[in-house]
Amino acid sequence: MPLAEPDAARPASSEPPVDAATAARYWSKTSGLMWTMLVIWFIASFGVHFFATTLNAYTFLGFPLGFYMAAQGSLIIFVVMLFWFARRQNAIDSEFGVSED
Secondary structure, eight states: OOSSOTTOOOOOOSSOOOOHHHHHHHHHHHHHHHHHHHHHHHIIIIIHHHTHHHHTTSEETTEEHHHHIIIIIHHHHHHHHHHHHHHHHHHHHHHTTOOOO
């Protein structure tokens, strides 16, 4: 037996529906954050590795920069991106009153 019947009516929410202008601003900020993260991801994933031989002219902690970025740097960037994205998206959700907390 399914947990929810497909024809069951959903309980009415006491909150008013979000107007179209607010929804458009929310989506604008959310999609802007998404595109920013995508650009950073692309640069850290492909840009750094594409120019690794050029970056090897510089050193970081005694290692060639291209090698360091391929081995550790990109991974560090990805982890920082995850935490930054979650924090920023929670701020956007709170700003528009749709936070999960």
